[in-house]
Amino acid sequence: MKNLKLSASRPDGARTVIDVGGVKLGGDFVVIAGPCSVESEEQTLRTAEAVAAAGAKMLRGGAFKPRTSPYAFQGLGLKGLKILEKARRETGLPVVTEVVDTRDVSWVGEYADVLQIGARNMQNFSLLREAGRSGKPILLKRGMHSTLEEWLNCAEYILAEGNGQVFLCERGIRTFETYTRNTLDLSMVPAVKAESHLPVFVDPSHGTGILGMIEPMSLAAVAAGADGLEIEVHCDPSSALSDKDQQLTPAAFALLMDKLRRLRAFMGELG
Amino acid sequence: MNLEDLRKDIDGLDARILALLNERMEKAILTRRFKDALADPGREAAVIEKVRRQSRCLIDPEFSTGLYRSIIEQSKALQAKGLRTIGFQGEHGAYSEMAARSWGPDAAAIPCREFVDVFDAVESGLFDFGIVPVENTLGGLVGPVNSILVYTGLRIVAAVDMGISHCLLAVPGSDHREIRTVISHSQALAQCRRFLARNKLDPEPFYDTAGAARELSQTRAKGTAAIASRFAAELYDLEIIKEAIQDSENNRTRFFVLARDGAASQEGSKGSAVFSAEGDKAGALYGVLEIFARRGINLTRIESVPDKPGDYAIFIDFEGSRGDARVVEALAEAQRTARDFRLLGFYDEARV
Structure with missing residues (x-):
């Protein structure tokens, strides 16, 4: 691939490891979990405590939501960021949250440990530049219509601002298949590993949009060599204000975490 | 302008009316220093009469005089409580006021324009106490305060070491x-x-x-x-x-609470003193340090403040109480040997 000056694999094979408050992205296997949206303090804290107890290493939660419809819940904004900060204080989990507007980048950076650029904004170049300048670790999700080359070029925008703390997340792409919300393209995990030194995560929640498929695809992602997972968990999914059908209950998440641990142990034996 | 704008303006006015009312109560408490009896019927009648005359436009004199009668009643009730007063520099909401409240939650904290106003008002007896910042972990010495401390006749009666969160x-x-x-x-x-x-x-x-x-x-x-x-x-x-x-x-700031000599307890596990160093500065400093070191008294702060040109005032804080024989001896010896050696007070320090 051309013009990947900063994101392409290094000759010595060295891979990027990002330290976020002691959590080593690209070093340790990391599960990021939490609700799709921050809806209230109680919902966020309850979910955060549950995912921390189950072994998640980072908390996700949206305060600014890029919704398909302008009439859908848009997120709590600044109030949501304050709730996330409180959840971090109480659980110790670093916080990942999405930023959708260049004007929010510095403010979100004041509250969150990692800024997420969502699939819909993957090619929002001014947002990428602004995120790069924030100096914060950036989670760059794959655009739903993007090729690997386009994706890595977007990472390049952030890296070119002097911010080396970028990690990627495959979250499914648009295909002719409509059975699943998106087609989770797990082949991207070894593809990213071959072409780039950046850590690569998988989001089986958006990748499938189907509750029963989150566990098998999480296990498949681990088998494919993903550096981590981003999974939506809600303390009471049936009452969720967004992505009601793809958020795991804390109990289901705990069972999944247990299976992931056993699979990882087995993968270790395989070498 | 719509209903929402008008209500916002009204909210702003209410906030100002309440702030002014609070300031009036503060002045009322202070008048207690200058009069023997709580009630002063002549003054009360004059206030009511003035209010009646100044009531204009939409203000019905019956309404305003009624309001003022209840304000005067509340003033007298506050005066009767005999609240301790503590002056601080700045406006209400200042970090100094937070420190004052942590030291004495039931004292009335009264704002002053300048640091020197705090000292003056305590010296004159207008306030019972004053609170001033002396040093900050990031900003260093609070110069204007320390310059006044060199000469003040007030005693340090407490210290507050407070975390500052902006x-x-x-x-x-x-x-x-x-x-x-x-x-x-x-x-x-x-x-x-x-x-x-x-x-x-x-x-x-x-x-x-x-x-x-x-x-x-x-x-x-x-x-x-x-x-x-x-x-x-x-x-x-x-x-x-x-x-x-x-x-x-x-980011922490250390405050001293000050009172007139003899007006408050001098019990406490810490002491402060100041002395002058001119000419042989190294010798003057060494002489005092040696007096404390020889007796095993720990010094927790040594600071110098420029005084007259070429001269320095040196502040020391030490661990020990006034009942401690070693401390008594050290202070006596320092007073004999150091220039202008003055004890500023014994006190306890709270960390909040």
Whole structure:
């Protein structure tokens, strides 16, 4: 691939490891979990405590939501960021949250440990530049219509601002298949590993949009060599204000975490 | 202008009326120092008469005089409580006032314009106590205060070591992304320099942190925020955009509570003194340090403040109480050998 000056694999094979408050992205296997949206303090804290107890290493939660419809819940904004900060204080989990507007980048950076650029904004170049300048670790999700080359070029925008703390997340792409919300393209995990030194995560929640498929695809992602997972968990999914059908209950998440641990142990034996 | 605008204006006026009423109560408490009896029927009648005369436009004299009768009753009730008063520099909501409240939650904290006003009012007997900041972990010595401490006849009766957490405050309901200018005391702005730079905010010095919060709450200037305490946010009904915005976590200020000699207890596990060093400065300093070192008395602070040209005043804080024989001996010896050696007081220090 051309013009990947900063994101392409290094000759010595060295891979990027990002330290976020002691959590080593690209070093340790990391599960990021939490609700799709921050809806209230109680919902966020309850979910955060549950995912921390189950072994998640980072908390996700949206305060600014890029919704398909302008009439859908848009997120709590600044109030949501304050709730996330409180959840971090109480659980110790670093916080990942999405930023959708260049004007929010510095403010979100004041509250969150990692800024997420969502699939819909993957090619929002001014947002990428602004995120790069924030100096914060950036989670760059794959655009739903993007090729690997386009994706890595977007990472390049952030890296070119002097911010080396970028990690990627495959979250499914648009295909002719409509059975699943998106087609989770797990082949991207070894593809990213071959072409780039950046850590690569998988989001089986958006990748499938189907509750029963989150566990098998999480296990498949681990088998494919993903550096981590981003999974939506809600303390009471049936009452969720967004992505009601793809958020795991804390109990289901705990069972999944247990299976992931056993699979990882087995993968270790395989070498 | 719509209903919402009008109500916002009314809310702002109510906040000012209450702040003025509080200031009136403060003055009323202080008058107690100058009169023997609580009630002064002549003065009360004069106040009511003046209010009646000044009632105009929509203010019915019956309404205003009734209101004032109840204000006067409340003033007398407060006077009867015999609240202790403590002066601080700045406006209500200042960090000094927070420190004063942590030291004496039931004392009436009264604002003063300058540090010297705090000292003067305690010396004259107008206030029972004064509280002043002496040093900050980031900003160093509070120069103007230490210069006054060199000569003051007041005693240190307590110390408060308080963590300073600056908050970015904005008018409730405003969009924080439109903030461009941040007003606050220059020291607070300096302590949040990196935060301001990250968010592309222009600092604009103001004489006081709490004053900046009050100014913002009254002018409701667009695109403007203030840096002040969480306490100031509550007092002036501002929204906290972000707490703890200071660049360094280790931001603490140490305050001294002062009183007239003999007016308050001198019990405590810490002491402070000041002496002068001129000519042989190394010798003067060494002589005093040696007196304390020889007796195994730990010094917790040694600071010098420029005094007359070429001279320095040296402050020392030491561990020990006035009943401690070693301390008594050391002080006696220091008084004999050091120039202008003066004990500033024994006290306990609280960390909050």
